[in-house]
Amino acid sequence: MNIDYRKITLDGLWHNNPALVQLLGLCPLLAVTASVVNSISLGIASTLVLIGSNLTISTFRKFVPDAVRLPVFVMIIASFVTCIELLMQAVTYELYQILGIFIPLIVTNCVIMGRADAFASKNPVSASLLDGAMMGIGFTVVLVILGGLREALGSGTLFADMHLLFGPMAENWTITLVEDYKGFLFAILPPGAFVGLGLLIALKNIIDKRLKDRQLANAPIIDQDSGTKRVRVTGLIS
Amino acid sequence: MSAVLIAILVLLSLAVVFGLVLGFAAVKFKVEGNPIVDQIDDLLPQTQCGQCGHPGCRPYAEAIANGEQINKCPPGGQSTIEALADLLDVEAVPLDAEHGEESIKTVAYIREDECIGCTKCIQACPVDAILGAAKQMHTVIVSECTGCDLCVEPCPVDCIDMLPIETTLNNWKWTPPVPGIELIATDTGRTITHASNKEGTPS
């Protein structure tokens, strides 16, 4: 079987981006993207689970009967999420507390379930692994951009509290965009996340349209071989 | 260790219970056939023209149900594509030009003094809308003709024309009003084409 790795990569990052195109996993996406650090941590956690689950499911895909695949997938995903949760408790306890319920909620993240069912259960291990990684990265990127947007608008900073994730060396990563910023509460609140995501999707559509237009302008006009496909319904009465 | 054991046991028993439920459901709610084919077939224009690459409308309906593109039916045109998109909950795509273009509705007309009575068109007509016999001149039952133009090609003397259906007082239709100025460049498409072939309503 011929696997198009380039296509898988591009799909995950852009064409079939889980957050911007598939609109999956919106619950954590909208809830935790108030700051960059939250976004990064949730993104990484989701990506790890995604890679792990895709790998496992792809490996065992031939042994799982179709009728019971969903319970099996849930089991696998739940195991990985539990691992991640325990890991975060151990390493970044503060962050774990901030993200709270959204870490366990990764179990129900549609991105992971969706990729498991749509891709990993039908494709070989290497492709699934790449797909999990790319989908995860695509998801994380959107999370981070949205988080940055909201953090900048809402509290006038960027990369605040990064030490929660990266340890003491990240203490002074914080960038203050506007001194003495009063804060724009709307951006921090969930409605701001909705508006922000909407704008991001719009932006992606604009870029896509531009790309397509350019492609059309450059593409040579291919003469279509038309009218060859017609099939006669009726034959001779013999 | 006992905690792990208990967990495993609990999961096992859950698996057994749900497995039974699943097994029961698989037997009890088994779906026979595919009802969607009938629904798709209902939306297709039934011209049986074969332009989609299938021998008739029903085979195409079956193909659509199995995931074929919905834009291969020129007689149905954009409205059929939209109805199908609506039914199947997929995105409406423009008509595939490879299978032909949407044109005005026509019916076959046999120039009767040129007909030599070869019966080739009778054999070609999928809906038995041509009347005639060997060595006798043929004629088309206009009310039954679907305009599929399958009869045109077999005619050895090229005496069949596809004539557009004439507008009379009985089948005349009001033209849609020109959408106001609220129309923007990006939502042209269908509405514009509808508007372009009309005359005289307020603009």
Place this chain on the structure above:
Amino acid sequence: MALIRITSPHVHKPTSTAGIMRLVILATLPGILAMTFFFGWGTLINIIWASALAVTFEALCIKARHRPLSFYLKDNSAILTAVLIALALPPFAPWWLTAIAVFVAIVIAKQLYGGIGQNPFNPAMVAYALVLISFPVEMTRWTAPFMLYGEGWNILAFTDTLSLIFGSWAEHADAFTSATPLDEMRHRGGLTTEEAWRASDVLANVGAWHAVSAAYAMGGVLLLYKKIFSWHTPAAFLLSLGGIATFFYIISPDTYADPFFHLTVGGTMLGAFFIATDPVSSATSNKGKIWFGIGIGCLIYIIRTWGNYPDAVAFSILLMNLAAPFIDQYTQPRAYGHKAPKRGMKGKA
């Protein structure tokens, strides 16, 4: 003689959307005058500033959407939105606050949804709610009526007001700010209503608020008379609010404010006559309008009395805007020749 084919009807009532909008704007005049009289030039300056911004934003959006500019600008809807926002904001709201509000109203709440006639929410109220949530401090800085009047009824000069709005607010802010009667009533600590009335300066001056409300009501009655909107929404709105207030007032006059208070302070009258009656975002049928009004009235009382915010007209109207399509589905009038009205929606939603 060039005869053309035109479909009937061939005559048309000389009304226009722009005319309706203009009339509504005119109907806000008594309210504007009253506000100016009691709270100084700030309201007027805000209206002008907001209108200028609104027209600019509207024009930019229309251009960006490749639509005919003058055709859309002529319908006066942007100015009406701006006037309503300016009336709802505190008279000395800083310039950027008004700017954000107008931007949200015109760009996000109206044009992004498809422009005039397409917005599910009242743009002015979306903007108001957004700035209220985002900038609680600025939004509660009202002035007390007559506070700007110095000795011998000299109102704070126009230029001073300008610098107050466009200059740095912080320097003067505390000199002028005061809570609204609803704030006072809500944050009165453990006092009974009776005690609150006696204790609060703001509540003592509540007459000015009553006057402003009366001015709005006047404009509303004018629109009613002109048949710009039907009586259903405002009547249902005011009656339900009054009814609930009366009910609770009778149960416990000490805990709950009297119905008259509820009807005549805050944005009640402005909401009842100018915002809830916005046809685009409200229910359609007469019956639907009644339910719509009742919903707003009830929500206002609930939020004012038990919610976090002292006034609730904006939230209530937005919530009911959300419910309007649903109400429409279930309040279709019975058509001629039908036994019962049809309910709900057939076909795919």
Place this chain on the structure above:
Amino acid sequence: MSKIFAFHGGIHPPENKKQSTRAPIRLAPIPEQLTIPIQQHIGAPAKPCVQVGEQVLKGQMIAEAQGRISVSIHASSSGTITDISPQAVPHPSGLEAPCIRIKTDGQDQWAPHQGLADYRSLPQLELIDYIRNHGIAGMGGAGFPTDVKLHLGDDHIVNTLIINAAECEPYITADDMLIRERAEQIVGGIEIINYLLNPTHILIGIEDNKAHAIRVLEDALRHTELNIDIVVVPTKYPSGGEKQLVRLLTGVEVPSGRIPADVGIVCQNIGTVAAINQAVFHGTPLISRIVTVTGGAAGKPQNLEALIGTPISDLLETAQVNHKTLSRLVMGGPMMGFTIEDDAIPIIKTSNCIIAAVKEEMPPAPPSQACIRCGLCEQACPAELLPQQLFWFSKSREFEKAKHHNLFDCIECGACSYVCPSNIPLVQYYRFAKNEIRAEEAEQRKSDQARQRFEARQARLEQAVLDKEIRRKERAEQAAKTQAAKKASNETAAKTPEDNIKQLKTAAAITRTKLKKALSALEVAKADSSDNIAQLDLQYKQADHAAEEAQKALELAQSGPQVPTTSAAPDIKQLKTQAAVARTKLKKAQQALKIAEDKGHDGADTLRATVVQLEEKSAAAQLAFASAETSTASSGSPLLALKESTDKALGTLKKAEAALETAIANNSPAAEKMKAGVVKLKAKYTEALAAQKSAELNTQTTSAPKATEVPAQNVEQQPTARTPADLKALKQNVSIMRTKLKKAETLFASAEADSEQAGELQQEIVRLTQLHKDAKAQLDAEEAGKIKAAAAQGIDLKKLKIDAALARAAVTKLERSIKKAQEAESAELNALQNELLAAQQQATQFNNTLSQFE
């Protein structure tokens, strides 16, 4: 006074009615040309019952009702029918529809007509038929045939009759003026309807802006015994809508999708009522109506009584319309009327108003803005719909939802469009949506039908394949059995009838050969007169031979009654042919003789002798044929042999033609000769056909008298009828008989007193009638035969045409393939081009021959 029940919505557009009520109703002048559409009503179009060129009188029926829902149409004035063809008719589409056009003669001469002295003496059904025949259709709007509404008494209980005089549309005052000036007609009409429907309650609904009319009507109603209530309703559009008026006057709503009769109510327009009165009391059909001609461009706005079919231009002229300021011509009211582009469009039964508007009074609609859901349309809708919802659904083509929102309860009154501040053409959207829904439904029906037919066809084909398989097996079995049977017994087949036929065929072939020879002889004779004698001698011999053979065949036929008729019949045919041939030869010989005599040849004597002999032979052949004919009964398939011979001739002809083609293609020098040969062959073929024809003729002539059992003297009297193709004689015969019969009849009439003579005469008349009848029958049969013969000749042309078409098609196909070959730069190009040349030649050849024949 009855109570008034309000209906929801409605609007108050400016009335503009005063302008046209100042002057009394005036008769419009009779136009030069009347254009009367054959469909002026709902239902089936009437069927024209006049011919172009026919003279018609005023009030004469020119198209009769067809089917239950239809009304007849009458000439509006006397004149000549000039045309029955599609003309522009009053319809929003501006399309054309079949119309009868009458060129008036200015006499305006009435056809005899008479009213009913006492309509109560007629049964109700007959009275309704009477009304239907007088072309009464609803004059308010839709033009529903009135008789159908009056017929309702049978399956509905009618308790209320509503006379609609509301006339709610602005500008229109036709009904208003009708009441003012002709109230007594209305009362009379109501009495007639009352007799037909027998309602318990009669209401006249009239808007309060017609004070004068109300007064007149009240006065008029004093003279009637009926209990009629005038209900004055407030002026509001559309209170004249049927459903709205029903609601206004009775408080009852007509259920959705039903008619008022379902709730016991019948509505009639006041104009219709007056028309019924005129029809019943005066016998005048509906040929004119009152039309309001008004509008800003009209110099003298007024009501005109115009003939149905009058072009609008005439009315505009009468009302002094200023064509410079006229910007829009509306037929009907400003709310529901439609614009017309052509002022030659005629007035029809439903045309109540023509508005010649100036630009200021009906300005072009400004561009529509976005809907702001202001709800004004909903407040105005008289059907209590949600116009803005319907608008969204119609615009986005969500017709299912539009239907759910009661789109089909919309009466298209236009009130919503009138009030819309955003100038949205709401009602236009609804009309469009209704149209689309109806079209979609029709399409759905059609596609269902197509599916059924397709499936039926598939099933049939499958069945056919199966059947064939079964038959094949059966045949195989059968064959095996026969094989076995053959082996068992060596049987000999009796082929007597077949032999007989073969013989006859040979005979026919021989005759044909002779014919050919005779022809060539004739040609040669023409070319060279000196060789006359020898040629004629040859002819004589041939004729002799033919006659002998005919004699033989005759003997065979006579002596063999045991021979089956099927085989004997062709024999007779042949005899006939031979007789005919002999006659022809005789004639030719006579001609030759004449020429010879003129030229003073010595051979003239011999020729003369030949002619005499030929005469004898011819007579003998004729005799033989006649006797053969009388001896055998004719049967169904006597033409077979002849047909076969014609087919053979055709075959030869075709072969020759093919040969000719190849010759031409090869540029052979013999081509010219061959061409001549082909022409000859064609002639021969034509002759064979003619023979066949005459044979057919004979069959008929012989069968006719036999079928009618002619008395003996009749046969004696008409021996000429026996000779074929003597149409003239037959005709004469018939006319003689007719004259005789007439004479006898007159005699009989004058001699009535004398009973004895009368008896005799009567017998004579009976006999003569019989004779006349027979002669006529023969003549008819003869003529029928002729027609058939003509058809037979047609076959020839047909075949040729087919060949020509095939050749043409071949040329086009070749051209196409050459094109392809050119594109592909194929090596076959040369070969193809040659082929094309040949095909083209062939095609031209055919075309030439074809043109000779056509």
